[in-house]
Each structure stands twice: as structure tokens, then as C-alpha cells.
Amino acid sequence: MPESRTLFGRSLETSLVKVDRAIAEFRAGRPVLLRDADRLALTLSAELADEALVRGLDALARGGGHLVLSAARLRRLGAKGRAESGIFALPAIDLGRIETLALKIDARMDAPTAPASAVDEAALELARLSLVLPAVIVIPVAEADIAGEPLVEVAIEAINGYRAEQAASLRIVGRAPVPLEGAPETEFVVFRGGEGLRDQVAIVVGKPNLDSAVPVRLHSACLTGDLFGSLKCDCGDQLRETVQWMAENGGGVLLYLDQEGRGNGISNKMRAYKLQSQGWDTYDADEVLGFDLDQRHFDFAATMLKQLGVSSVVALTNNPQKIGAIEAAGLEVAASQRVLGRPNAHNVRYLASKRDRAGHFIDMDALMARAAPTD
Numbered sequence: 001m002p003e004s005r006t007l008f009g010r011s012l013e014t015s016l017v018k019v020d021r022a023i024a025e026f027r028a029g030r031p032v033l034l035r036d037a038d039r040l041a042l043t044l045s046a047e048l049a050d051e052a053l054v055r056g057l058d059a060l061a062r063g064g065g066h067l068v069l070s071a072a073r074l075r076r077l078g079a080k081g082r083a084e085s086g087i088f089a090l091p092a093i094d095l096g097r098i099e100t101l102a103l104k105i106d107a108r109m110d111a112p113t114a115p116a117s118a119v120d121e122a123a124l125e126l127a128r129l130s131l132v133l134p135a136v137i138v139i140p141v142a143e144a145d146i147a148g149e150p151l152v153e154v155a156i157e158a159i160n161g162y163r164a165e166q167a168a169s170l171r172i173v174g175r176a177p178v179p180l181e182g183a184p185e186t187e188f189v190v191f192r193g194g195e196g197l198r199d200q201v202a203i204v205v206g207k208p209n210l211d212s213a214v215p216v217r218l219h220s221a222c223l224t225g226d227l228f229g230s231l232k233c234d235c236g237d238q239l240r241e242t243v244q245w246m247a248e249n250g251g252g253v254l255l256y257l258d259q260e261g262r263g264n265g266i267s268n269k270m271r272a273y274k275l276q277s278q279g280w281d282t283y284d285a286d287e288v289l290g291f292d293l294d295q296r297h298f299d300f301a302a303t304m305l306k307q308l309g310v311s312s313v314v315a316l317t318n319n320p321q322k323i324g325a326i327e328a329a330g331l332e333v334a335a336s337q338r339v340l341g342r343p344n345a346h347n348v349r350y351l352a353s354k355r356d357r358a359g360h361f362i363d364m365d366a367l368m369a370r371a372a373p374t375d
Ligand SMILES: Nc1nc2c(ncn2[C@@H]2O[C@H](COP(=O)(O)OP(=O)(O)OP(=O)(O)O)[C@@H](O)[C@H]2O)c(=O)[nH]1
Pocket: 218, 219, 220, 221, 222, 223, 232, 233, 235, 238, 259, 260, 261, 262, 263, 264, 268, 269, 272, 273, 282, 286, 316, 317, 318, 319, 322, 339, 354, 360
């Protein structure tokens, strides 16, 4: 075990910092050293591996390397009803085979050679936290193999505990009035921690009465919809109409959460959009990439609300998961209210999929009544 390092007398070795370093290393396409009680392994993102690195790692692996894929990706490869991740042996670390197994759209493959171990699962979790594809190369190594190599090392418990620690580390780091068009009395409150790789923002519209149920919307970031008015989803309308509604109805709180692409990150969302342009529905496209229905957690959002002094909410959402998460975190959901976007030819299938496959409360007739006459 390396000695615990300090900087100006403070430990550098907190789990959060170690995992943050591992994420940076992983996203740069470099191997990270994973440590379990009695096992050591190098892990590398399958999508970021390159020939030169793979040649070096192949010599180290001595035929013992493997590719770890999520249950979702295994289902797409033909493993019916599969609920567990699994591994494919890599007698040689062959980038062609890795690409086929991890990425090829219509690949149909042999069954995995074994279920994933705790180290394999931690490597997959590191990939998810890093917002790259959940497909990782794992190479078991001995201490002597990596002596002197400048590797970032992380214990698997640190990876497994990261989400909880990130949620527990939530704190307000800045706040200021930001008048918005149609909602001039608005304050932005920035939180560090939570989920994703950036800060979270609470937008407090007006002066909501904290002694009664506060209208609250948990809004996951959507660059395409929120900022550019993409017609592929309903996010931009939901965002602006909610702020407007809050301004006209005694105020409220909108949490703008760093959960682009249902928590998959913008690059994976664009990969999913590419698949959708070829005919896949929103959830099937994510499954092809190895993701389950939804990667988001909302527990930390409830913590943000508590820090703002909110204890009871009127939840502005169609998503039952958001309501469940707020209640599970100990807040009262006094009522919930639908937030209708605007349907058009490009998003109607997406909205129907959310209703049919994820149980969102979307009344298609009420929605269609909002369609612009030209749509
Ligand atoms: N992976 C993926 N994410 C998408 C797609 N379309 C939109 N998103 C993301 O889905 C999320 C939608 O977030 P929200 O509008 O907060 O939530 P919601 O789950 O639809 O629930 P409500 O709008 O509250 O009813 C955002 O993170 C978008 O970036 C898609 O086709 N694939």
C-alpha cells in the first residue's frame, strides 16, 4: 500500500479525491489500478483504448485479460433476460473483437465466459462515473508487474462508495440574484457535489413560502432541448414554462441537475440519437450502448431541497421515479402536477416511449391538444 500523502498537513487520500483522480485518468484513456483486498487489476475504457497502449498491456496480461460488459449490452448481444454483467476472455487484447462486442450495433455473440467479479463491477462503475461507454478491459496484475509505474490507484470500495460520498458532500458554494425574462425575482444557488462531473444549480423563483408545500421541479440537464430548442424532446418547453408558472404562482424551486442524457453524458446521448435516427427507440438505443432504462439518482436532489429549507413539495413532473425519490429521502410530496411539453413530429415517439416503457404520467390526448396547428 502506498503511504498516505499530505498537502500542507491535509490528507490527499480521501476516497472522493482518489475516485476523482481515477475518473480523470480513465477519461484520458489511461489505465487505472484497482485494488481489492487480495486482488490487483488494471482497467481501461474499451472505447478509449489505442493500439500502442494495448500492445504494452497485452504483454503484461499474459492471456489473462478480459472485457467486461453490462447486463444491458449482453441482452443486446443475444443473452435473453440477462440481469448480470459478464466477462469475455481476451486471450490476446484484440481491439477488433473489443469493438465488435462493445459497440457494433447488430453484433450477436457467444455467451460471456463468466459473471463479473467485484473488481470487474467496480471497473464498470468507474466507466459509468466517467460518462464513457460501460465497457471496460480488465487485466489482473501482480504487485511486481506494476512496480514503479506512475499509475493512479483506487480501492474498489472507494468507487462503490463514491455516489453516496458525492451526495453527502453537497454544499452551497455560491448564490446571487439572476433576473430572468418573465421571472425577474429569481436567485441562482450553486451546489458542489451530487452527481455528474459538474455543479448543480437551484433556481429559486420568487419567494416561495417554505412553511407550506413548495412547487419544485427536478430538471435533468438537456443541452439540446434546454439551450437550443431541439424538437427531439420536451425539455426546453418544460424548463421555461415551469419557471414562468412559478413566477406567476407564488414562486418555487427548479433544480437544474447535471444529468445530461438521463445520466449517460452528452457523448453517449449523441450516440443514442444516431441510433434513433436509424430507427431505434430512446430506451433501445441506450440498451445497445450498454445502459439501463435510466442512470439517474435523485437522492442528492432531495438533499439540495433540505439545504434550501424545503420540507414539503408539490412535485412538478410526469416521472414517478422523481416523486418516489423525494419521498424516499424523507420529504413530503403533498401533491404532484403534470408538466406538459409540446408535441411535434420529432418527439412524439419519445414521449410515447416514456409513457409506455418508463411509466411516465403522460396523457397523449392532453398533450396533442397543445400541438401547434402546423405540426
Ligand atoms: N439517453 C437519452 N437521454 C435523453 C434522450 N432524450 C432526452 N434525454 C435526456 O433525458 C432527460 C430528461 O430529463 P427531465 O426532463 O428532467 O425528465 P423526465 O425524466 O422526462 O421527467 P419529467 O420531465 O419531470 O416528467 C435529460 O437528461 C435529457 O438530456 C434520449 O433520447 N436518450
